[in-house]
Amino acid sequence: MLSPAVLLLLAWMIVPLTMTIYFSFLRYNLLSPGINAWAGWSNYQYFLTDPAFFAALTNTLLLVVGVLLITVIGGTLLALLLDQPIWGQGVVRILVLAPFFVMPTVSALVWKNMFMNPVNGLFAYAAKAVGLQPFDFLAHAPLASIILIVAWQWLPFAALILLTALQSMDQEQMEASEIDGAGPFSRFFYLVLPHLSRAITVVILIQTIFLLSIFAEILVTTNGGPGYASTNITYLVYAQSLLQFDVGGGSAGGIIAVILANIVAIFLMRMIGKNLEA
Amino acid sequence: MGSIKLNKVTKSFGSTQVIPPLDLEIQDGEFVVFVGPSGCGKSTLLRLIAGLEDVTSGMIEINGVDATQTPPSKRGLAMVFQSYALYPHMSVRKNIAFPLKMAKLAPEERDQKVENAASVLNLTDYLDRRPGQLSGGQRQRVAIGRAIVREPDAFLFDEPLSNLDAALRVNMRLEISELHQTLATTMIYVTHDQVEAMTMADKIVVLNAGHIAQVGSPLELYHKPANVFVAGFIGSPKMNLVTGPDAQAMDAHTIGVRPEHITISEGGGTWTGKVGVSEHLGSDTFLRVNVDGVGTLTVRASGEVALRHGDSVSLIPEEGKVHRFDADGLAMQ
Ligand SMILES: Nc1ncnc2c1ncn2[C@@H]1O[C@H](COP(=O)(O)OP(=O)(O)OP(=O)(O)O)[C@@H](O)[C@H]1O
Ligand SMILES: [Mg+2]
Numbered sequence: 223m224l225s226p227a228v229l230l231l232l233a234w235m236i237v238p239l240t241m242t243i244y245f246s247f248l249r250y251n252l253l254s255p256g257i258n259a260w261a262g263w264s265n266y267q268y269f270l271t272d273p274a275f276f277a278a279l280t281n282t283l284l285l286v287v288g289v290l291l292i293t294v295i296g297g298t299l300l301a302l303l304l305d306q307p308i309w310g311q312g313v314v315r316i317l318v319l320a321p322f323f324v325m326p327t328v329s330a331l332v333w334k335n336m337f338m339n340p341v342n343g344l345f346a347y348a349a350k351a352v353g354l355q356p357f358d359f360l361a362h363a364p365l366a367s368i369i370l371i372v373a374w375q376w377l378p379f380a381a382l383i384l385l386t387a388l389q390s391m392d393q394e395q396m397e398a399s400e401i402d403g404a405g406p407f408s409r410f411f412y413l414v415l416p417h418l419s420r421a422i423t424v425v426i427l428i429q430t431i432f433l434l435s436i437f438a439e440i441l442v443t444t445n446g447g448p449g450y451a452s453t454n455i456t457y458l459v460y461a462q463s464l465l466q467f468d469v470g471g472g473s474a475g476g477i478i479a480v481i482l483a484n485i486v487a488i489f490l491m492r493m494i495g496k497n498l499e500a
Numbered sequence: 501m502g503s504i505k506l507n508k509v510t511k512s513f514g515s516t517q518v519i520p521p522l523d524l525e526i527q528d529g530e531f532v533v534f535v536g537p538s539g540c541g542k543s544t545l546l547r548l549i550a551g552l553e554d555v556t557s558g559m560i561e562i563n564g565v566d567a568t569q570t571p572p573s574k575r576g577l578a579m580v581f582q583s584y585a586l587y588p589h590m591s592v593r594k595n596i597a598f599p600l601k602m603a604k605l606a607p608e609e610r611d612q613k614v615e616n617a618a619s620v621l622n623l624t625d626y627l628d629r630r631p632g633q634l635s636g637g638q639r640q641r642v643a644i645g646r647a648i649v650r651e652p653d654a655f656l657f658d659e660p661l662s663n664l665d666a667a668l669r670v671n672m673r674l675e676i677s678e679l680h681q682t683l684a685t686t687m688i689y690v691t692h693d694q695v696e697a698m699t700m701a702d703k704i705v706v707l708n709a710g711h712i713a714q715v716g717s718p719l720e721l722y723h724k725p726a727n728v729f730v731a732g733f734i735g736s737p738k739m740n741l742v743t744g745p746d747a748q749a750m751d752a753h754t755i756g757v758r759p760e761h762i763t764i765s766e767g768g769g770t771w772t773g774k775v776g777v778s779e780h781l782g783s784d785t786f787l788r789v790n791v792d793g794v795g796t797l798t799v800r801a802s803g804e805v806a807l808r809h810g811d812s813v814s815l816i817p818e819e820g821k822v823h824r825f826d827a828d829g830l831a832m833q
Contacts, residue, residue, distance in 0.1 A: 392583070392585065394581045394583050395588075397552050397572075398581060398585035399598070401550060401552075401572045401573060401578065401579050405602075408602060413587060417588075
């Protein structure tokens, strides 16, 4: 028996999905309306053989892996820092969380115009102050810059989850290890890190889902360029369907993105999902 | 090697002093038990000795050397926690080997010692399990194993058996006593179970609100309690403490008689009262007798005593078994 909720959910997902699949097999371009001829697999063939596709695929992976690395390592360090008893702990914790509340478009704009701008940005100002040539981040290292921006947004999320995990660490275990002669590093690697592994798994799973579909930050800062240097799959689909008005090709890209996301999800679940069972 | 000396040690948390100046000497090889009511500072004292808490003032000597500022790992002590504090992500083998690994021992030597400890503690079959897959008693043994591989000068136990069921507790009690016999290492054992204290200790330290009420062998404490607190704390059921005219008749502020030192007489006695609730343990019966003007006295009678609720009985304290205490609660000779 399917419950109404499941039916609703199915309809909710199935209708757009089937429409996308349908469009992906049509020669459907907004510049030549009315000629919605059957196209077979040609949209897919076109999308997959497009050199931009492989660039976008690599960029997507780099973006996800880069942000995950920064947020997990940085988040762990930040959580360790926040776990220390410090003055004004409550305020500091809220401040650390602040980036998470800033909308992606806004934070990307702030980074673009106030930090990374080669003329007026703070980084340029700092570089000039020490006598260096300002670096045009978004032109010369577009993907790295976007990774930095996105990591800045997600760092608080990772830090917060890891902090709560840290706080559930058993104090007597730490004391026992102290008596057993473990220094701070041994204690971190033998006790704290294994204890955090589950929380780290959760952070990786949740973030991967969101990071695969990063879009606003790219649109606002680099528009996927220069060339395809900062185009990911999501942005490529957008460019295909809305900049080149090729709805058929965009739909095919969308379906490929869905398939890729599922492959990644299965892969992740296999690899680290068993961490959640134990 | 394993003598510990506390010299005017105090401990305060913020403005509350938990341990007032305290002196204590523990000889090498002794089994010392700290007992006292909940919150009296037993754990705190143990943690001070272990180095997990810093003393507020005073000095701790281990093996004749001032160890007040020595970090916990350098004191040559091993501790067994109430929650066992095993490392959940490591197998039993790795748990036991952990202190050796931290001491940078060669792997072969490590394995050798772990195997030895495991065979002493009957853990050989469980070496590859995780702590989560063990029973409470087995976990306790792993915790002890992790302590003994370090070959410490002294073991510190903080209520190690309080999470176990009664039967297992008796077993582990014997095992720890046996371990003490074979290793002959100093052991300091915290408990609030006085049966554990009486059966295991060479020397009992009774703590009351952070200060030492009395130090002595179990029988010394039983036969010659130094004050009312120890008299009431050691012995089960509790000693009967009587104040008022009966005490004054013996030139004391308080007199104490243990339940086992009161006999029931048929006709006439020191006290006469009505039997209240009685507890039948099979071998013994503990009668609670309400005596007018004195209060409720607990009396140990044989298992087959035929008294019922409401019956009238006469009680006679045994000659020479009455403890007398002055107005400050100190024992009078
Ligand atoms: N970290 C701390 N901060 C403030 N007070 C503390 C701290 N640790 C212990 N205390 C206080 O010190 C006193 C002694 O505590 P301790 O844990 O030594 O008692 P205990 O004798 O071990 O009791 P129990 O038998 O219940 O374990 C208690 O009144 C407790 O409230
Ligand atoms: Mg305690």
